Amino acid sequence: MKKLLLLTALLYSALFTTASAQDNRGHLFDLDNNKDSTVKQQRFNFHFQQTVITQTHPSFSAKYTGDNSLLTKTEAASTLTATLYGGARLWKGAEAYFNPEISGGSGFSQTLGVAGFPNGEAFRVGSSSPKIYIARLFLTQNFEWGKEKDTVADDLNQLAGLKSKSYFSITAGKFGMADYFDGNEFSHDARSQFMNWSLMDNGAWDYPANTRGYVIGTYAELGMPTWTLRYAFTMTTTAANGSIWDGRLGKGNTQSLEYEKRYTINGQKGTVRILGFNNNGKMGKYRDALAFAAATGSQPTIDTVLAYGHHKYGAGISADQYLTKDFGVFAKASFNDGHTETWAFTEIDRSLSFGATLKGSRWKRGDDEMGLAFVGNGLSKPHHNYLAAGGYGFIIGDGRLNYSPELIAEFYYKLNAYKKAFWLSPDYQFVVNPAYNKDRGPVHVFSIRAHIEF
Structure with a gap:
């Protein structure tokens, strides 16, 4: 971790001379109406982010502990990520982006031990040593028509300029599915909003990714003034929570489709997104693992029944709505079939969440923000039976199971500590029935997050 801090400090110092904190900030889908043809198309940009999350939980009671359980003793853990964002406009409608990243630490x-894990910056990589890797490397070609324009702000993986409200774009390379799909105005980014895994995205969306959260594939988007349609065809890994890509694209692939509708109510912005997905690969089914264990007199192990031709499909809906310019609410609901093993994200087959965020304008801290959210996560019957019989997934498994839905509440306060470039966020999470087990917990999680972005 000391080596990682040194590396990121050096990177920060080098970048500070080439990029300053931006006053005109935005995010990928926050576009303002503007028909000013004098706005210049930005040719290049560079940005940087660094996020450190430190968490602790006091000791808690449990009747038993398995190989994948959250430990009952008091724990403290930290994670750190640092990302350099580089973008370039190549020719008409073409943009290229490159994001090297460093990460280290662990949850x-x-x-292990909580399906809705409390740190969205923690990865299941098997080692806490700092690693440098390519997070994103992709090319986007955009085709536009119509006279209505949006002004696009200079931001992470986004070049400033004018963009038509009617367009079709295609992207190819390495990227994060959450860059494009399952967005939510108030609950999507663990670096600046809620930290829990099941609040970053729809919890039951087993979104395609390697162990670091990125994927290789193609992505297409059709954008219109009030709606957007998205589709992605991406690779999958050869093993659950794996890092090696499966070259048998005809048998191992993922398909994701999303429709987004934007609207206003009483002058306040709102959005609804409907998501569907289908993952294919050499996966195991929980019932097959249980049947094999019964026939051989062994403990059920999902890896003993892997086969191509298995699928994992599901759907989700996400909605966000401003009620005033400073106060907004959101809700999400999702499910997957629950018969095939979790492959990339986390072991949630059903999820419902809702919450709200409030800007600090009322107490003269307009750039501060607080948020409160609640989550309920559940399992399918085959998944439930597999864990109860002593099976293990790659995230949870207590050796047995007294099933009950996993319930989570989270509260954070984001303090703008320095010129919209440095934020500090204390955070509290309360987890009931961790890993769906009434015989363990509850767990109190206390966190502090430091986030730099320019």
């Missing part, structure tokens, strides 16, 4: 108990 509690090696990031």
Whole structure:
């Protein structure tokens, strides 16, 4: 971790001379109406982010502990990520982006024991040593028509300029599915909003990714003034929570489709997104693992029944709505079939969440923000039976199971500590029935997050 801090400090110092904190900030889908043809198309940009999250949980009671359980003793854990964002406009409608990234540290108990894990920056990589890797490397070609324009702000993986409200774009390379899909105005980014895994995205969306959260594939988007349609065809890994890509694209692939509708109510912005997905690969089914264990007199192990031709499909809906310019609410609901093993994200087959965020304008801290959210996560019957019989997934498994939905509440306060470039966020999470087990917990999680972005 000391080596990682030194590396990121050197990177920060080098970048500070080439990029300053931006006053005109935005995010990928926050576009303002503007028909000013004098706005210049930005040719290049560079940005940087660094996020450190430190968490602790006091000791808690449990009737038993398995190989994938959250440890009952008091724990403390930290994670750190640092990302350089580089973008270039190549020719008409073409943009290229490159994001090297450093990450290190781990979550509690090696990031095990809670399906809705409390640290969205923690990865299941098997080692806490700092690693440098390519997070994103992709090319986007955009085709536009119509006279209505949006002004696009200079931001992470986004070049400033004018963009038509009617367009079709295609992207190819390495990227994060959450860059494009399952967005939410108030609950999507663990670096600046809620930290829990099941609040970053729809919890039951087993979104395609390697162990670091990125994927290789193609992405297409059709954008219109009030709606957007998205589709992605991406690779999958050869193993659950794996890092090696499966070259048998005809048998191992993922498909994701999303429709987004934007609207206003009483002058306040709102959005609804409907998501569907289908993952294919050499996966195991929980019932097959249980049947094999019964026939051989062994403990059920999902890896003993892997086969191509298995699928994992599901859907989700996400909505966000401003009620005033400073106060907004959101809700999400998702499910997957629950018959095939979790492959990339986390072991949630059903999820419902809702919450709200409030800007600090009322107490003269307009750039501060607080948020409160609640989550309920559940399992399918086959998944439930597999864990109860002593089976293990790659995130949870207590050796047995007294099933009950996993319930989580989270509260954070984001303090703008320095010129919209440095934020500090204390955070509290309360987890009931961790890993769906009434015989363990509850767990109190206390966190502090430091985030730099320019």
